[in-house]
Amino acid sequence: MVKTMTAKSPLVPPPSPRFVTVAEAIVEQLQLWGVTRIYGVVGDAIFGLMDALAKQEQITFIAVKHESVAAMMASAEAKLTGRLGVCAAQMGPGLANLLNGLGDAFLDKAPVLAISGQAPLDKIGTSYKQFINQQQMVKAISSYSELIAHPDAILKSLAQAMRTSVLQKTVSHLSVPTDVFALPTMMKPFEKLPLSTPFVDSPQFEQALQIIQAAKQPVMLVGSRVRIQAETLQALAEAWGCGIVMSYGAKGIVSNSHPYMLDGLGEGGNPFVGELFKHADTVLTIDTAWWPEDLVPLKARVVQIANDPMELEVSVSMDAGLVGDSASIVAKLLSGLKQHVPNPDWIQQIKQCQQAWFAQNESERNQISSPLHPASIIKAIEQQIAEDTVITLDVGDSMHWFLRNFQAKRQHVLLSERWLTMGFGLPAALAAKLISPEKQVVCITGDGGLEMVMADLLTAVRYNLQITVIVFNNGALQMERDKMFMKGLQPEGTKLTNPDFAKVAEACGWNSFRIETLEQLEAALQQSLSANKPVLLDVLTANIPHPDFKMIVKGG
Missing domain, CATH: 3.40.50.970 (Thiamin diphosphate (ThDP)-binding fold, Pyr/PP domains)
Structure with a gap:
């Protein structure tokens, strides 16, 4: 071979x-x-x-x-x-x-x-x-x-x-x-795995749907982390006949113009909604564990929607809990309410609550003074900015006036919701502009909050971030001052030693304006929102206690 x-x-x-x-x-x-x-x-x-x-x-x-x-x-x-x-x-x-x-x-x-x-x-x-x-x-x-x-x-x-x-x-x-x-x-990177939390149908869903269908006086409590289209939330409210209440910091997720929109709950919210909320017989919470103890409904059944099971029953006992993608769950609930007939008497109460707050809000926002009334500053901002503006809030009195008096359309609001750290507004605005350079970004801050992070005015210039910062300049840690008065205490440490914010910003490379009248504010806002560099508005603001801090101020 x-x-x-x-x-x-x-x-x-x-x-x-x-x-x-x-x-x-x-x-x-x-x-x-x-x-x-x-x-x-x-x-x-x-x-x-x-x-x-x-x-x-x-x-x-x-x-x-x-x-x-x-x-x-x-x-x-x-x-x-x-x-x-x-x-x-x-x-x-x-x-x-x-x-x-x-x-x-x-x-x-x-x-x-x-x-x-x-x-x-x-x-x-x-x-x-x-x-x-x-x-x-x-x-x-x-x-x-x-x-x-x-x-x-x-x-x-x-x-x-x-x-x-x-x-x-x-x-x-x-x-x-x-x-x-x-x-x-020699190790190789790990591929990114799918990280979404799907909604898995379960007996809990049928239980939740039965509770929701049986409701006569329902309320929807919406959290700030909700990632659902406003149209979907509005459709659910209309099919169910419920008031839409925003938990702390959720303003802007649903427009204030919607007929079932009742605005915020608690400090900085609609002062009339607390009483209505107490008489709800069913509350649907969506992506929020926040539950103000003094405003809890007397006999309500509670259905919670959460992305994480650890968020269920954090603040309140529930009758049914649904875990998963909230948008998918809400869509399925909406499908289950096709034959539901809302309670007209409850809808009438919702509209009365909304109208009462709208009338009072307009009265607060139309006050003319110098230094400027905080609510009138908020109204001027609202009238000048775009509907898709990103608004960042610092913690303090300015935040509470915004949450109370701003009539949102579809703006995105960023704040330090539970940590409540002063100084958050400017950093959040810088990040928002990096993420969405095509959008208007407006930071609303108090003088005390800005002073904590003022060095990073330079960061806006370094990266050419065309943001607008509006400083409520009243020379005090106003919220702390008023709360101490409310408790019968002397407000030690609340008076501020402020620089000329406009000059500081100008030295950092910003456009800046010192504002003493409403006309100056409106003109400066128009200029700032189309400027080619960051703009700071130093607004002289009246020392007016926020309405949520009910007391007689005895002092200067």
Whole structure:
């Protein structure tokens, strides 16, 4: 037998091992998950990460003046988009400064990832400068926090951190030793998995639908995290015959012009809705765990819709709970109400409540004075801005006047809802303009709130962010002052020493106006909303106690 000789196939060499640095791997993983911005302040413990960011173009590092602003911007991005917000900082004091913004994200259930540097591996646990156990530091305001001790652990931990943040709507944190950033790893990035929470039909749905169909005096309580089209919520209200009540901070989700819209509940809300709400026999809460104890309905049955089962029965006992995508659940409920006949007597009460508040609101908003009445400032803003404006609110008296007197169309309102940190307004406006450069972005802040973050006026100029900041300048921490008077206390520490805000803004590269009359405010608003640079309006505001703080002020 003759053997036939065949040519041997050339040997194909195995692929070369893939080596990237830990910093490069982090950036690749973030890119794969759609991250386009990281907010932060540079420090030597994150030099490796900064170098990796500088060598690519998909992710932009937004350099701010203080780490608290970076974390608040990440939180605002997460609230506005529903996507992961990311911030980064130096070890020790850098991470400590992030904590305020991370607290905001944690309590408001915004998905945020924080990356901090850490001491070199051989210095962890020693008296090395700035070293502290960072996992213990962030424990109270995060759901995941790990120290990376080996380069091949980085991508597994990073993917777990991102999944935790997005699925649980929470804060995650990674500490990366400064020398680990430069170490090589062969690990490959993890693909982004589907992270939506589908609605699964269940016996609970039939129970919930029966409760809803049986209602005679229903109310819908809408949360600020709702991601449902306003038209769908309005259709549900009309089919069910319910009043639409906004939980704290949910203004703008449904237009105030809708005939069943009753505005907010509690401080800064419709003062007439509390009494109506108490007489509801059924309350449907959508993506909110907020439940003001002094306004609880006397005998209402409660149906809750939540994206996360951990949000059920946080503040109130429920009769039925539905977990999943709220838009899908509401659509199915709407389908189940096709044959429902609303109660005309209850609808009449809803409309009477709305009309009473509209008349009082207009009376408050039409007051003319100098310094300007806070409600008249809000009306002027409302009349000048676009219907799709993003409005960011700082915490304080200005926020309460806005929530009370602004008649929303379809504006998107961002605020620090449960953490309630002063200083939130400006960082949120900066983030909103980066996300939606085509939209008007207006920040409403008090003088005290702006003073906490005033250095980041420079950030707006650095990134050419054409926002409008309106400062309620009354020379005081007005809300704290009035609440102390209300409690019979002397308001120590509430008087402010203010700069000339217009001159400060001008020195930072802004257009600025000092406002003393309503005519000046209206003209300045018209100019500011079409300006080619950021604009600050320093509005001299009357020291008028907010109507929710019922007391006689005895003092200046």
